[in-house]
Amino acid sequence: MADDLFKALADPTRRTILDELAQKSGQTLFEICARLSMKHQLGISRQGVSQHLAVLEAAGLVETRREGRYKFHDLNTGPLRQIADRWLAPHPSGPEENTP
Amino acid sequence: MADDLFKALADPTRRTILDELAQKSGQTLFEICARLSMKHQLGISRQGVSQHLAVLEAAGLVETRREGRYKFHDLNTGPLRQIADRWLAPHPSGPEENTP
DNA sequence: AGAATAGGCAAGCAATCACTTGCCTATCAA
DNA sequence: TTGATAGGCAAGTGATTGCTTGCCTATTCT
Numbered sequence: 001m002a003d004d005l006f007k008a009l010a011d012p013t014r015r016t017i018l019d020e021l022a023q024k025s026g027q028t029l030f031e032i033c034a035r036l037s038m039k040h041q042l043g044i045s046r047q048g049v050s051q052h053l054a055v056l057e058a059a060g061l062v063e064t065r066r067e068g069r070y071k072f073h074d075l076n077t078g079p080l081r082q083i084a085d086r087w088l089a090p091h092p093s094g095p096e097e098n099t100p
Numbered sequence: 101m102a103d104d105l106f107k108a109l110a111d112p113t114r115r116t117i118l119d120e121l122a123q124k125s126g127q128t129l130f131e132i133c134a135r136l137s138m139k140h141q142l143g144i145s146r147q148g149v150s151q152h153l154a155v156l157e158a159a160g161l162v163e164t165r166r167e168g169r170y171k172f173h174d175l176n177t178g179p180l181r182q183i184a185d186r187w188l189a190p191h192p193s194g195p196e197e198n199t200p
Numbered sequence: 201a202g203a204a205t206a207g208g209c210a211a212g213c214a215a216t217c218a219c220t221t222g223c224c225t226a227t228c229a230a
Numbered sequence: 231t232t233g234a235t236a237g238g239c240a241a242g243t244g245a246t247t248g249c250t251t252g253c254c255t256a257t258t259c260t
Contacts, residue, residue, distance in 0.1 A: 003112055009183075010110035011248075012103055022187045029207065048249050050207075069206050069257040077187050083109075084180045087122045111218075129237065148219050150237075169227040169236050 005079050008059035014052045016040055018061060021075035028070050029053065105179050108159035114152045116140055118161060121175035128170050129153065 008014055013036070020035050021027060027035070033049050036042040053073060056062040060079045065072050108114055113136070120135050121127060127135070133149050136142040153173060156162040160179045165172050 002115075006106075006109050006115070007247095009106050013248085015102075015106070015186075018187050030205090044248090045250060046207085047209095047251085051248075071207070075187065077184075080184045080187060084177075084184045086115075087118050087175065087177050087180060107217095113218085130235090144218090145220060146237085147221085147239095151218075171237070 004059040008055050008061055014056055017052055018075060021073060025074050026072040028072060104159040108155050108161055113142060114156055117152055118175060121173060125174050126172040128172060
């Protein structure tokens with residue numbers, strides 16, 4: 001649960017995607033591809049971006065809605081709130097399982 | 101800069117180390133090893149923990165002070181504040197370089 | 201119907217990561 | 231000084247990751 005969130009944020013390209021979705025909601029895959037290429041000089045394939053979006057969606061940071069052949073992506077900042085709060089006050093015990 | 105921070109948080113063992121340092125400041129390497137083993141059943145070598153601490157220190161999340169043969173580790177929550185704030189309001193442009 | 205558009209699935213590859221093992225240095229106690 | 235304690239450095243390994251290429255499905259336009 002928390003693992004997916006932190007791993008999703010670990011990649012700089014994914015963080016840039018979140019930046020773009022924060023700027024403009026409801027972008028399609030191709031629109032995100034174009035923005036990464038034009039504004040950030042990211043030479044990445046469409047599938048690369050698609051896989052990044054899947055990771056972000058698994059982390060709950062991106063939500064999608066389908067309309068016809070379009071799939072719109074929206075940023076969800078909800079999961080971000082639990083991050084900083086975790087280590088601000090001392091906890092009785094770490095709230096995470098850890099068995100890799 | 102931000103890259104080190106997010107990559108440091110990506111590993112569950114490192115997050116557990118932060119949990120332990122949040123509970124008790126100024127722990128030594130051996131003390132952290134013992135806690136990971138006893139409280140979290142993490143069968144990890146001393147060097148493994150040492151390398152994790154180096155990553156956390158590079159991210160600015162852990163600060164160290166040497167006294168004699170002991171090296172004490174302290175949690176620094178400062179870098180955590182910039183995380184959640186990044187995507188809460190729409191930015192004019194993403195504040196990160198992205199050239200891997 | 202046919203072609204273009206938007207997206208998905210899966211195998212393959214190079215780079216990175218977490219972790220271990222082995223040896224070495226520095227500080228303190230006997 | 232000898233030995234024990236606390237920590238550091240470096241090479242090696244197996245697994246994960248980011249990305250590409252190739253092909254396939256679904257929806258829309260002419």
